[in-house]
Amino acid sequence: MKDHVMRLAVGSSARGWRVAIACPRDVYPQDSDSSRYLLEAGVKLIPLSLPGRISPHGDLMAWAGLIRILGRLRPRLVHTHGFKASMVGRMAAATFGVSSGYRPVTICTVHNSIAGQFGSGSRAWNLAKLVEKVLARSTDGVIAVSRALEREYLELSHPSAMLVTCIPNGIALERFISVPPGGGGGVRLPSDVEPPGDAGPPGDVEPPGNAKPPGDLGSPGVLKPGRGPVVGTVARLIPQKGVDVLLRAFPLVREAFPGAELVVAGDGPMRSQLQALAGHLGIGARVAFTGHRNDIPALLRTFDVFVLASLSEGMPVSVIEAMASRVPVVATCTGGIPEVVEDGVSGLLVAPSDPGQLARALIWILSHRDEASRLAQNAFEKVTSRFSIDRMVEDTCLFYQEVFRRKAKQAACES
Structure with a gap:
């Protein structure tokens, strides 16, 4: 705000x-x-x-x-x-x-x-x-x-x-448009200090929830060399943002992509509680809690998919910023989010408080890179024309x- x-x-x-x-x-x-x-x-x-x-x-x-x-x-x-x-x-x-x-x-x-x-x-x-x-x-x-x-x-x-x-x-669109892919957000990922796991993509994955991708889904894209895909969120760490739901979904993503890593950018009163939950779920070593960041445009370009798991929302700026960065978006269908993200056209929408559906959406995006790129391009065109x-x-x-x-x-x- x-x-x-x-x-x-x-x-x-x-x-x-x-x-x-x-x-x-x-x-x-x-x-x-x-x-x-x-x-x-x-x-x-x-x-x-x-x-x-x-x-x-x-x-x-x-x-x-x-x-x-x-x-x-x-x-x-x-x-x-x-x-x-x-x-x-x-x-x-x-x-x-x-x-x-x-x-x-x-x-x-x-x-x-x-x-x-x-x-x-x-x-x-x-x-x-x-x-x-x-x-x-x-x-x-x-x-x-x-x-x-x-x-x-x-x-x-x-x-x-x-x-x-x-x-x-x-949003200040030029801050996000001008950053090159892989923009070097400077975040220390677990794979920077640990040998990466098997990052190979899974086999056929059904489209999640109400997603309506076209018939030809294309083949899975090539993951970044040397590490698995990066799932990222930017949010204040408060109950409304549903970061706990994302953490509960992430072990399912890791089953499909063992090398996957999660970046949680932002701070708030729930940080220690969420870090403890990550440890309890056995994913603490694969989750980076970065705290507050001043380099969000660069950080976003290091994500393979952006996710916002909010339980309620007004009009989330973080989703608009991710779309302006041409990063595929998975978000919950609540508040003003569907006014920005059209399901199956400019991103994927899932029900709030549903870790299983959220995980399936993330896996689908990571499994179908060509189709995810199409969603990201549609999203980019939408936000650059409407959200300056x-x-x-x-x-x-x-x-x-x-x-x-x-x-x-x-x-x-x-x-």
Whole structure:
């Protein structure tokens, strides 16, 4: 999400908007590449302490701090991102409007499913729905990053006085297109220190799940010399991302490809738990947990197949990045993923929480390299035409103007 906000801020600044980002200091640390990139683009960074979890005292302090920031800046527009920041930010904007008589236009972007975040039917989910219904009354516009999230939001809040639209995430395509195959992500694979196993491809493998490849599947491709295929994922290590499902699927992949290796790029609170699970499953020596990476474009080009095993999703940037890198994709059929990956056309889709089906999809991709290359090329053509940063920024700025026009029209009717 922080990359999305950064790219949107820089793109909006280039289009004539004066932009300030209020966020915790560790989001864009001082003297980091991201903070320099923002400052050079004319974007102002304002430190704001905002706890990651619900914290009555911390959230109250953030709310008060935002009201002071709004008083200094008096912005025309407040654009919030993510459930927690949107909750505190919209409350602050509404309070500032009442106390000062000047309420900025308020827009929020929905990046994730509330049901996926809090668990459908849980007390937290019911509370989140109630909060959103209340805040919707003082919200002028909502951007959902996928059609699935747009539908969920419309069902949740039943908005009448606001505009709701879908603007998919965009990526900096040139960062991924320019990296050559085998781009040298610098990750230390188990085969770099151990003799590789038998990497030979299996015999005939049935297409998994609902995949609909054409009749002529071609012969299996040639694996990289000296080692088996590399299965990779890029994800935050949290329950929602289903990395445990991928780990449970991987022993089945190893039965078909004994030399196969798994790269898990990303960090999060489940890292030690997932490493322990890999050891318990007997695959610890064949799984590389890389932690956070700053070289994702190069790393992706070392993968033979990219997999995202999420249980719920909004619009996963990692899938779009893999498709832009011409890496075959296997992903779960949840949230906004089917809006990016068309099963059997630009990748393979499987059911969430099904290690067996996930393994069959991965084995099929690794067994039919020519067909996998066709899927990857279709995916590349799709994302390069629909998921650029420029398109996302342009559509967002046009939405800003549309909301302003609607507000002006409403004010004229009321006067």
